C-alpha cells in the first residue's frame with residue numbers, strides 16, 4: 001500500500017512538473033521550464049548567433065519528460081519571427097516542417113528532419129529559417145525555437161548523437177542514461193518525485 005502510494009504520488013507530481021527540452025539544434029536561449037507555455041519559450045526575437053543546419057538529412061534531438069506526447073515542427077522563413085503569425089502559410093495555416101505525430105516514452109529522442117523536401121518556399125541553401133517545436137504531453141502546448149542557417153555543405157558534428165533512449169515507466173526513469181540530456185530529465189523528474197514523497201511522509205507523521 002505504501003509502495004503504491006509512492007508510485008501514485010511521484011507519478012502525479014512528475015506530471016505537474018514535466019515538460020520537454022530541445023537539445024539539438026540549440027534553442028534561442030537557455031531552457032526556461034516555466035515559460036515553455038509561451039511562444040518560443042518566451043524568447044521573442046531570433047538569436048543573432050544562428051546554428052548551421054543541413055538542408056537535407058538533418059535531425060533534431062530532445063528530451064521528453066512526458067510518457068505520451070505529440071510533436072509538430074513549425075517553420076518560419078521570416079528573418080526575425082516574433083509571433084505565431086510568422087509561422088503560417090499565406091493562407092493562414094500552420095507552416096509545418098514536420099507534421100504532428102504522437103510518440104511514447106520519457107527520455108532522449110532523435111527525430112529526422114529533412115527540410116529539403118518540405119516544399120516550403122524560401123527554404124534552401126543559405127536561407128535563414130526558424131523552427132518552432134510544438135510539443136504536447138497532456139498538459140497543454142509547449143514551445144521552443146531554434147534559429148538556423150541552412151546549408152547544403154554542413155554536416156551535423158559526430159558528437160551530436162542520434163539515438164532514442166527512453167522508458168515508458170517514469171518510476172524507473174532516474175536510472176543512469178547514456179546522454180547528458182537524458183540525465184537532466186532524470187534529475188528533474190527525480191527531484192520533485194522525491195520531494196513529493198517527503199511531503200507524503202511528513203503528512204503521515206502529522207496524522
Ligand SMILES: *[C@@H]1O[C@H](CO)[C@@H](O)[C@H](O)[C@H]1NC(C)=O
Nearest residue numbers: 047048049050126127128149
Ligand atoms: C542570416 O542572419 C544573419 C544574422 O543572424 C545575417 O547576418 C545574414 O545576413 C542573414 N542571411 C540572409 C541570407 O538573410
Ligand SMILES: *[C@@H]1O[C@H](CO)[C@@H](O)[C@H](O)[C@H]1NC(C)=O
Nearest residue numbers: 026027029030047049050051
Ligand atoms: C548564442 O550565444 C549565447 C550566448 O553566448 C549562447 O547561450 C547560445 O547557446 C548561443 N546559441 C547558439 C545557437 O549557438
Ligand SMILES: *[C@@H]1O[C@H](CO)[C@@H](O)[C@H](O)[C@H]1NC(C)=O
Nearest residue numbers: 078079081082083084085086
Ligand atoms: C510577423 O508577425 C508580425 C506580428 O504578427 C507581423 O506584424 C509581421 O508582418 C509578420 N512578418 C512577416 C514578414 O510576415
Ligand SMILES: *[C@@H]1O[C@H](CO)[C@@H](O)[C@H](O)[C@H]1NC(C)=O
Nearest residue numbers: 125126127150151152153154
Ligand atoms: C557552405 O554553404 C554556405 C551556404 O551556402 C556558404 O556560405 C559557405 O561558404 C559554404 N562553405 C563551404 C566550405 O563551401
Ligand SMILES: *[C@@H]1O[C@H](CO)[C@@H](O)[C@H](O)[C@H]1NC(C)=O
Nearest residue numbers: 023024157158159160161180
Ligand atoms: C561537440 O564538439 C564541438 C567541438 O568540435 C564542441 O564545441 C561542442 O560543445 C561539442 N558538443 C557536445 C554536445 O559535446
Ligand SMILES: *[C@@H]1O[C@H](CO)[C@@H](O)[C@H](O)[C@H]1NC(C)=O
Nearest residue numbers: 103109110111112162163164
Ligand atoms: C525516435 O522516436 C521517434 C518517436 O517515436 C521517432 O519518430 C524517431 O524516428 C526515432 N528515432 C530513431 C533514431 O529511431
Ligand SMILES: [Cu+2]
Nearest residue numbers: 018019137139
Ligand atoms: Cu509538461
